Amino acid sequence: MAEAGRATLRVCALYPDLMNIYADRGNLLMLERRCEWRSIGFEVSAAGLGEGVEPDAHDLFYLGGGQDRDQRLCALDLVETKRDALHAAAGRGALVLGVCGGYQLLGHRYALGDEEIPGLGLVDLETIRSDGARLIGNVAIEVDLDGDGRRRVLAGFENHAGHTHLGPAERPLGRVLKGHGNTGSSGLEGVRRGSVIGTYLHGPLLPKNAWFADWLIAAALGLDALDALDDRFEDAAHAEARRAAGV
Amino acid sequence: MLGAKIAVARAAGALSRSSGRGATSLPGKLLMRMEPRAIERLARRLPQGSAVISATNGKTTTAAMVAAILERSGTRLVHNRAGANMAGGVASVLLAAARGDGIDGDAGLFEVDEFWLDRVVAQLRPRALLLANLFRDQLDRYGELETIADRWAATVAAAPDATLVLNADDPLVADLGRQRPPRQVVYFGLEDDGLALSQMAHASDSKHCRRCGAPYVYDAIHMGHLGRYHCPNGDSRRPRPDVQATGVELDGTRGARFALHVGAQHAVVALPLPGLYNVYNALGAAALASALGAPLGQIVEGLQATQAAFGRAETVSLGGRELAILLVKNPAGANEVLRTLALDDGDHDVLAVLNDNTADGRDISWVWDVDFELVARRVRRVTCSGTRAAELALRLKYAGVAPERLHVEPALERGLDAALADGAGRLVALPTYTAMLALRELLVARGAARGSFR
Missing domain, CATH: 3.40.1190.10 (Mur-like, catalytic domain)
Structure with missing residues (x-):
């Protein structure tokens, strides 16, 4: 706790102009303000097409969702210019959060009929575009992030045509309470391997789950706990998102 | 036939x-x-x-x-x-x-x-x-x-x-x-x-x-x-x-x-x-x-x-106050409405109504793409209403509106009355589509606006 005043959360936003289709910037804003209110420093740097990333310079890498064409552009760029750095970053414990399209790109590949988009291969999963109806709606999942049996709820909204299948050794982020999740039928949502997290809860999921924003800040900085904030509005928004999902 | x-x-x-x-x-x-x-x-x-x-x-x-x-x-x-x-x-x-x-x-x-x-x-x-x-x-x-x-x-x-x-x-x-x-x-x-x-x-x-x-x-x-x-x-x-x-x-x-x-x-x-x-x-x-x-x-x-189409920059008189209704339904439109609002002098009283019915879009992610920062320091009081009032209030808090200026009242009629009761002069309503229809219904019932469906 004593270090919190001197700590700085260093975020790398990957393709913030292209992979932001569902207002992903709400997540960065959430992290920024909640650091600021606790006198934790906050830095965000953008890494766009063709720009390399420094694996040791950031505590959290954020990759959001984009339109199909933009996702394709970014996937190729990720593999060409950023894969090794992101593997190195994740390897030393930096957080990597992939949301929606960004989640799909954490795996091996995204197959769309005849076409295949390459992924980072940070986790053992693949995504296959379904010809059926898109999986759209409010969603709530139950997670146990610290592995101590304390279950908490993440609520949000999902909208995806891809069905994501986890490899045999891979663990989901959580269990679907309401909504579709990875495939619409597996009951599993997202992926979690150490500091790498992926989820279909898209766009501004941190505003709906302020507790998760704090978990990310603490985990990224290696802090056990953060100062409490006046979270009346945050708690109400979380409750509202859960009600919208029906839990 | x-x-x-x-x-x-x-x-x-x-x-x-x-x-x-x-x-x-x-x-x-x-x-x-x-x-x-x-x-x-x-x-x-x-x-x-x-x-x-x-x-x-x-x-x-x-x-x-x-x-x-x-x-x-x-x-x-x-x-x-x-x-x-x-x-x-x-x-x-x-x-x-x-x-x-x-x-x-x-x-x-x-x-x-x-x-x-x-x-x-x-x-x-x-x-x-x-x-x-x-x-x-x-x-x-x-x-x-x-x-x-x-x-x-x-x-x-x-x-x-x-x-x-x-x-x-x-x-x-x-x-x-x-x-x-x-x-x-x-x-x-x-x-x-x-x-x-x-x-x-x-x-x-x-x-x-x-x-x-x-x-x-x-x-x-x-x-x-x-x-x-x-x-x-x-x-x-x-x-x-x-x-x-x-x-x-x-x-x-x-x-x-x-x-x-x-x-x-x-x-x-x-x-x-x-x-x-x-x-x-x-x-x-x-x-x-x-x-x-x-x-x-x-x-x-x-x-x-040209007269304002209903709910689009329409102004009515209600409870001794002027009520201006400016429909907002997506980031681009909302940004232009806020940019226009920021041109006016003084601090605004706002009734912001966010619904997530089918016609509004069930997904409210978009409010995080709206540049509420444009007016965050220019509001005296914001009453947040609608089915997703709480997240709208949260968005405004993170845009820089002081929490004591924010009031959450999900039920529209209570939100409207609370907003009208605190303050004088103009009240600006920023409703999403179904919220605009519901707001107009209230105004028609109170004799402040004409019905639009006849």
């Missing part, structure tokens, strides 16, 4: 109205079920044919402007002015105007939902098609912007006889005119960089050339991704507009003045509607009216006489 089906649909509509439901599209939906080509068969009866308007933002207001212009010369319009803009809504106004084998009207004027455009245009076969803008909107319902653009391209290709009226400043829209002979396309645009933004808003769309994928280079950004742009590879550039606005002066939430140029002529327009977005609506309306043969003088008179 059609006559009998019309009678059945009308009877059902009368029954539905008497039960107190304001559904304007129900008789049309019913008629379409009995006669899938009803729109085509009825629209054919209009001696001067039809004009169609579609866009993400501004459809209802633009259509109201075109109606004000055309009606000045005595043209009797069949027009879905209440904004029911899917096939059922269009069929409903047509069947209401049907008389025996004829129709009570000279010309059709229809705003059409961007997702329904292909089906409705295929039946209406309009003389002119105004396509004004494409912004990201309700991704859960409409899908990606590129998907809508592709559908529109197919719609345009399937209507080779229609004159296209296109926004030159929206690259996605302007590109639709590429395959057409020049005499069949009228472009409109803003020729005034005085109001250009220093940077693009976060929620801007279609920033990449539709031909080669390279990011457009912008020499001026007017709103969202609208502006003066060109592709760095020379694959596309903004067409020179035939109908232009210059010398734009915005007068806060009250109105705007600009010089309207149509071909070699020009005249000053004092528009009674606020904001640069309404200047764009006026430009589109002027270009469409001009394509239909209206002279400049009539266009100017019509624009100056």
Whole structure:
């Protein structure tokens, strides 16, 4: 706790102009303000097409969702210019959060009929575009992030045509309470391997789950706990998102 | 045969109205079920044919402007002015105007939902098609912007006889005119960089050339991704507009003045509607009216006489206060409303209403793309209401509104009363679509506004 005043959360936003289709910037804003209110420093740097990333310079890498064409552009760029750095970053414990399209790109590949988009291969999963109806709606999942049996709820909204299948050794982020999740039928949502997290809860999921924003800040900085904030509005928004999902 | 089906649909509509439901599209939906080509068969009866308007933002207001212009010369319009803009809504106004084998009207004027455009245009076969803008909107319902653009391209290709009226400043829209002979396309645009933004808003769309994928280079950004742009590879550039606005002066939430140029002529327009977005609506309306043969003088008179479409910059008096209703339904539209609000002096009292019903979009992610920061330090009190009031309040808190100025009251009527009770002078309501309808219903019940469905 004593270090919190001197700590700085260093975020790398990957393709913030292209992979932001569902207002992903709400997540960065959430992290920024909640650091600021606790006198934790906050830095965000953008890494766009063709720009390399420094694996040791950031505590959290954020990759959001984009339109199909933009996702394709970014996937190729990720593999060409950023894969090794992101593997190195994740390897030393930096957080990597992939949301929606960004989640799909954490795996091996995204197959769309005849076409295949390459992924980072940070986790053992693949995504296959379904010809059926898109999986759209409010969603709530139950997670146990610290592995101590304390279950908490993440609520949000999902909208995806891809069905994501986890490899045999891979663990989901959580269990679907309401909504579709990875495939619409597996009951599993997202992926979690150490500091790498992926989820279909898209766009501004941190505003709906302020507790998760704090978990990310603490985990990224290696802090056990953060100062409490006046979270009346945050708690109400979380409750509202859960009600919208029906839990 | 059609006559009998019309009678059945009308009877059902009368029954539905008497039960107190304001559904304007129900008789049309019913008629379409009995006669899938009803729109085509009825629209054919209009001696001067039809004009169609579609866009993400501004459809209802633009259509109201075109109606004000055309009606000045005595043209009797069949027009879905209440904004029911899917096939059922269009069929409903047509069947209401049907008389025996004829129709009570000279010309059709229809705003059409961007997702329904292909089906409705295929039946209406309009003389002119105004396509004004494409912004990201309700991704859960409409899908990606590129998907809508592709559908529109197919719609345009399937209507080779229609004159296209296109926004030159929206690259996605302007590109639709590429395959057409020049005499069949009228472009409109803003020729005034005085109001250009220093940077693009976060929620801007279609920033990449539709031909080669390279990011457009912008020499001026007017709103969202609208502006003066060109592709760095020379694959596309903004067409020179035939109908232009210059010398734009915005007068806060009250109105705007600009010089309207149509071909070699020009005249000053004092528009009674606020904001640069309404200047764009006026430009589109002027270009469409001009394509239909209206002279400049009539266009100017019509624009100056346009009344706010309901819920769009409409102002009523309630509980001793002035209540201004400004519909917000997506980031681009909301940003323009906030930009306009920021032009007015003083601190604002705001009633912000966020619903997540189907017609609003179930996904409220978009509020995090709205630049509420524009007015965050310019509000005295914000009452947040609607089904997702709490997240809206949270968005405002993170935009920099002091928490003590924020009040959450999800039930709309209680929110309205709480907002009215605290403060004096003007109250600005920012409702999403279904919230706007519900708010107007409350105002009508209190005698503060006229109903719009009769």
